Every structure is written in C-alpha cells, then in structure tokens.
Amino acid sequence: MASEPLDSVTVDHARSASPVRSPTVAAGIDPAQRDRWRWFQRGLPYISVLVFLGVWQVVGDHIDPILLATPVNTAKAFWDLLTSGQLGPAFGSAMADLGIGYGLAVVVGVVVGILMGRSRTAERVLNPYVNFFQATPLIALVPLIVIWFGVGLEARVAVTFMLAIWSIIINTATGVKETPDALIDVGRVYKLSRLQLVSRVALPHAVPSIFAGLRIALGKALIGMVIAQMEVSVSGLGGLIINYGNAFKTAYLLAAVFTASLVGMIAAALLEVLRRWWFPWTTNDDRNLW
Amino acid sequence: MTAMGGARIEISGVGKRYAQRRNSAHVVLQDITLTIESGEFVSLVGASGCGKTTLLRMISGLAPYYPGTISIDGQVVRGVPKRVGFVFQDAALLPWKTVSGNVAVGLNEVRGSYTRQEIAGIVEEKLALVGLSEHAHKYPRQLSGGQRQRAGLARALVGEPELLLMDEPFGALDAFTRLRLQEELADIVERLRTTTVFVTHDVEEAVFLSDRVVAMGANPGTVRDVVDVDLPRPRTSREAALNSARGIELRENILQLVMGTHTDRVAH
Numbered sequence: 001m002a003s004e005p006l007d008s009v010t011v012d013h014a015r016s017a018s019p020v021r022s023p024t025v026a027a028g029i030d031p032a033q034r035d036r037w038r039w040f041q042r043g044l045p046y047i048s049v050l051v052f053l054g055v056w057q058v059v060g061d062h063i064d065p066i067l068l069a070t071p072v073n074t075a076k077a078f079w080d081l082l083t084s085g086q087l088g089p090a091f092g093s094a095m096a097d098l099g100i101g102y103g104l105a106v107v108v109g110v111v112v113g114i115l116m117g118r119s120r121t122a123e124r125v126l127n128p129y130v131n132f133f134q135a136t137p138l139i140a141l142v143p144l145i146v147i148w149f150g151v152g153l154e155a156r157v158a159v160t161f162m163l164a165i166w167s168i169i170i171n172t173a174t175g176v177k178e179t180p181d182a183l184i185d186v187g188r189v190y191k192l193s194r195l196q197l198v199s200r201v202a203l204p205h206a207v208p209s210i211f212a213g214l215r216i217a218l219g220k221a222l223i224g225m226v227i228a229q230m231e232v233s234v235s236g237l238g239g240l241i242i243n244y245g246n247a248f249k250t251a252y253l254l255a256a257v258f259t260a261s262l263v264g265m266i267a268a269a270l271l272e273v274l275r276r277w278w279f280p281w282t283t284n285d286d287r288n289l290w
Numbered sequence: 291m292t293a294m295g296g297a298r299i300e301i302s303g304v305g306k307r308y309a310q311r312r313n314s315a316h317v318v319l320q321d322i323t324l325t326i327e328s329g330e331f332v333s334l335v336g337a338s339g340c341g342k343t344t345l346l347r348m349i350s351g352l353a354p355y356y357p358g359t360i361s362i363d364g365q366v367v368r369g370v371p372k373r374v375g376f377v378f379q380d381a382a383l384l385p386w387k388t389v390s391g392n393v394a395v396g397l398n399e400v401r402g403s404y405t406r407q408e409i410a411g412i413v414e415e416k417l418a419l420v421g422l423s424e425h426a427h428k429y430p431r432q433l434s435g436g437q438r439q440r441a442g443l444a445r446a447l448v449g450e451p452e453l454l455l456m457d458e459p460f461g462a463l464d465a466f467t468r469l470r471l472q473e474e475l476a477d478i479v480e481r482l483r484t485t486t487v488f489v490t491h492d493v494e495e496a497v498f499l500s501d502r503v504v505a506m507g508a509n510p511g512t513v514r515d516v517v518d519v520d521l522p523r524p525r526t527s528r529e530a531a532l533n534s535a536r537g538i539e540l541r542e543n544i545l546q547l548v549m550g551t552h553t554d555r556v557a558h
C-alpha cells in the first residue's frame with residue numbers, strides 16, 4: 001500500500017519521457033535543405049556584423065569623418081596606434097588598473113560576503129552600507145576619491161574597486177545564506193568544524209552565485225577603470241580616448257574604445273576559463289551521445 | 291576500527307512543536323518515550339508527516355530545543371553525538387563532490403586514523419557494496435534518484451558508525467536492488483551490531499530487518515504501539531523469515547497498525 005503512490009509516479013515518468021518528435025522532422029522537409037538552414041542560422045551573427053560594417057562604411061564615406069569614422073579608417077588608426085607604440089602601454093595600464101582594482105574587490109568582497117551570509121550580526125551591521133552604495137551612482141564619488149588618493153595608480157584602483165565590490169558582496173552573501181539546511185546537516189553529522197562548514201559547504205554552494213556576481217562586477221570594474229583613466233589621471237586607454245576625442249580624431253578614439261572592449265572580453269573569458277577549470281561541477285557539459 | 295555494540299538511546303517525554311503563524315504552534319511530536327537498546331534495530335513506521343524525520347533529527351542532535359530528554363549511552367544529547375551515520379531522506383549529497391568524494395565525507399570524523407590510500411580503499415569497498423563502483427567519478431546531478439540514495443547510504447556506512455539513522459533509505463530503489471540492499475543491511479547490522487533506527491513505509495522491509503517496529507500515530511506524532519519482531523536471527527533468508535507463520539502474523543499486525551494510523555489521520 002505504501003508503495004502504490006511510488007509506482008504511479010514511475011508510470012507518469014515513463015509517459016512524459018516518450019520521445020517528442022521535432023516539428024521540422026515531422027513536417028518532412030528534405031535534409032539537405034534543413035542543413036543549409038542550420039548553417040545559415042549559425043552564420044547569422046557573422047553575417048549581421050558584416051552587414052553592419054558595410055552599412056557603416058557606406059554611411060561613413062558620405063559624412064564628416066569627425067562625426068563618424070569609417071571601419072576602414074578605424075582599423076588603420078588601430079594599426080597606427082599599435083605600431084607607433086601607444087596602444088601596447090595603454091592596453092597594459094588598463095589591464096593593470098583593472099587587475100589590481102578588480103582583484104582586490106574580489107578578495108575583499110568574497111570575505112565580507114561570507115561574513116554577511118553566515119552571521120546575522122554582520123549582516124545587520126553591514127546591510128545599510130551595502131544598500132546605500134548599491135543605490136548610489138558611484139561615479140559621483142570620483143572627485144572625493146581624488147581628494148583622498150590623489151591622481152595616481154591608487155586613485156584609479158580605488159575607483160575600479162569601489163564600483164566592483166558591491167555586486168560581489170551581495171552575490172556571495174546570497175549564495176552563502178541560501179545553502180540548503182540539509183547540506184549543513186550533512187556537515188554537522190559528519191563533524192565538520194564551524195570553519196569547515198563555511199569552507200567546505202557554504203562556500204562551495206555559493207560558487208555559482210559568486211561567479212554570477214563576478215560577471216556583473218567585471219562590467220562595473222571596466223567602467224570604473226576607463227572613467228578613472230579619463231578623469232582621474234589621463235592615462236592608458238581612457239587617456240587615449242579623451243585625448244583623441246579632444247583632438248576630434250574620431251577614428252583613433254574608436255580604435256581605443258574597441259581596445260577597451262577587447263580588455264573586457266579577455267577578462268570575461270579569463271573568468272570563464274577559471275570557473276570551468278577550478279569548478280568543473282558548475283558546468284553541465286556532459287556529452288549527449290545520441 | 292570495528293565498533294562492537296552500538297549506542298543505547300533513551301528517549302523520554304520528548305515533544306516538538308514548530309511555530310506556525312503568530313501565536314500558534316504546530317505540535318509535530320508529543321510525549322515520545324522509547325528506549326532503543328545497544329545493537330538493536332528499530333523501525334519507525336507511520337503516516338507521512340507524523341514526525342519520523344523530525345525524531346531522527348532530534349536523536350542526531352540536529353534539531354535541539356525540545357521538552358523531555360534524549361540520551362545516548364547515558365549522556366544527554368547536546369550537539370551531534372559521536373560516530374553517527376545518517377541516511378537522509380533526499381540523499382543530501384554535496385553537488386560539488388563526486389560520488390566517491392561524497393562517500394569520503396562519511397569518514398571525516400575518523401579520518402585521522404587512515405592514510406589516503408586506506409580511505410580510497412574503504413570508499414571503493416562501500417561503493418561496490420551499494421553497486422556504484424562504475425559511477426564513482428560522477429557528480430550527483432549525473433545520477434538517478436536511486437543511485438543518489440545509494441551514495442547517501444554508502445556515506446552513512448563508511449565510517450562504521452555506532453548509531454545508524456536511516457530515513458527511508460530504500461524508498462527510491464527498484465525492487466531488485468531494494469531486496470539486495472535489505473539483505474546487505476541485515477548482514478551488516480548482524481555483524482557489527484550497530485544500533486539502527488530505520489524509517490520505512492514498507493512493512494515487509496520493517497519486519498525482515500527489525501528487532502522491534504514502532505508504529506507511530508499522526509497529528510500529533512505519538513508512539514502508538516511497539517511490536518516485538520521475534521523472528522530468529524540470523525535471518526539468512528528473507529523469504530523464509532517473512533513467510534513463516536510468525537512472519538505473516540507480524541506483517542498482518544503491523545499493517546493493521548499502520549492502516550489505523552492512516553485512517554486516524556484522515557478522520558482528523
């Protein structure tokens with residue numbers, strides 16, 4: 001009698017798992033045509049970009065180059081910046097500012113987040129500040145940071161750090177706090193110490209949430225880094241952008257902007273690689289063979 | 291490292307309530323008194339929601355704050371007692387550890403007395419016991435429900451505990467695996483004399499494995515009756531034990547008791 005509901009559940013599963021035929025197959029479209037369609041779908045992003053560049057080139061050829069540089073001219077400017085030795089150091093300084101500011105934000109943010117996630121007291125004490133800074137347009141604080149830290153590396157790092165840290169704190173605290181009681185029970189039954197309950201249960205549980213926070217924070221850190229290089233000390237990629245902007249050399253400005261987005265893409269890819277490498281269990285990439 | 295003779299549990303006058311809404315409480319367990327002797331195998335049967343899981347969590351020290359006392363070997367339970375193996379109802383595997391990693395967690399308490407190789411060996415042995423050797427390197431999300439449950443079982447057994455608390459450990463298994471693991475478990479407890487509290491909805495399983503079966507009533511959860519399962523041990527053949535005249539009689543009795551608790555609950 002007790003096993004009756006169990007059996008009926010099994011039957012339900014079997015029914016719902018019956019193969020669903022894909023609508024394309026059902027419609028009886030010929031396979032070659034379907035393959036072509038699939039390749040077209042895959043190529044769409046590239047086609048989209050090529051069309052965009054083409055339109056941009058045609059439009060750019062017909063208007064004042066100060067308003068809009070053409071893709072070809074932007075590429076030339078990029079090459080010029082690269083070979084004249086301006087781009088390399090600017091790229092390096094952008095990576096350095098980002099690396100230090102964001103790196104510090106990760107370390108401090110995760111530690112504070114764990115504290116807030118595990119301790120009610122810490123959460124109550126720190127919550128007002130986290131909420132305040134999360135709601136404040138932090139760029140408005142850049143002048144204050146200049147007053148405190150001057151106009152050098154420290155100030156640029158501080159701006160980057162300040163923009164990045166809040167998302168990291170919030171996501172870490174959330175992930176830690178939402179550790180299922182059942183998993184904490186497991187840790188307690190098998191005699192993990194209080195510290196181990198954090199390091200071996202709550203923290204691993206929070207990893208996916210932390211990485212989501214790291215992604216958001218990376219975007220904010222990039223903004224902080226470029227703003228700092230434009231406004232705090234005219235240097236690096238932000239420096240190139242503002243200098244060429246002021247000189248109305250739009251092609252060079254755009255080349256620097258694209259380099260900044262390259263910095264962002266490299267950093268995001270690095271983050272993704274680290275996640276897959278250190279936390280393989282967060283990726284569900286089991287091969288479905290057939 | 292064999293723990294001969296398990297823990298002795300004394301539960302006296304224990305209750306449990308959960309806050310429900312403002313100013314109201316839901317009484318889950320009321321005035322539970324029960325002594326489980328060292329090395330005894332006791333099953334808890336009763337309607338869903340009658341407080342079986344809650345009682346296991348209280349015995350294991352996971353759910354403190356209640357009227358009455360629970361003591362293990364004469365010591366009042368404060369925190370998790372030593373050498374407990376707990377099979378959780380929903381397996382509760384750590385998603386970031388592989389199956390063998392999860393099973394090794396069960397050795398955490400006695401880790402100091404083994405080398406790495408020994409630990410790997412013991413884990414492997416228990417995985418073989420529950421038939422998961424081929425899945426040792428998978429993550430929990432890559433397992434079926436029954437495989438997860440078996441991994442949880444291996445984790446509870448691996449430290450050779452003095453007290454084994456099992457919350458519907460065979461609930462999600464197919465009939466064949468279920469019978470095999472029942473026999474393995476009967477063998478293990480007869481060999482090690484580990485005190486075991488076992489929650490199940492399966493009367494045959496309870497009769498085959500137990501020294502006593504506790505039938506619980508619901509709303510609030512109480513001990514309704516305790517049935518002595520006086521079938522001879524070792525119970526080498528499950529069929530013979532269950533189909534002996536006494537076996538049939540016991541199954542009938544317990545079934546009646548369980549049905550009673552169910553109708554009771556509906557009548558409420």
Ligand SMILES: Nc1ncnc2c1ncn2[C@@H]1O[C@H](COP(=O)(O)OP(=O)(O)OP(=O)(O)O)[C@@H](O)[C@H]1O
Nearest residue numbers: 308309316318337338339340341342343344345379
């Ligand atoms: N944390 C909690 N807060 C409030 N109520 C709870 C909590 N945990 C359990 N309960 C209640 O206590 C009662 C008993 O729950 P318990 O899990 O012990 O039942 P059970 O006998 O194990 O049932 P099942 O056979 O379905 O597993 C249920 O009515 C449940 O709603």
Ligand SMILES: [Mg+2]
Nearest residue numbers: 342343379457
């Ligand atoms: Mg339960």
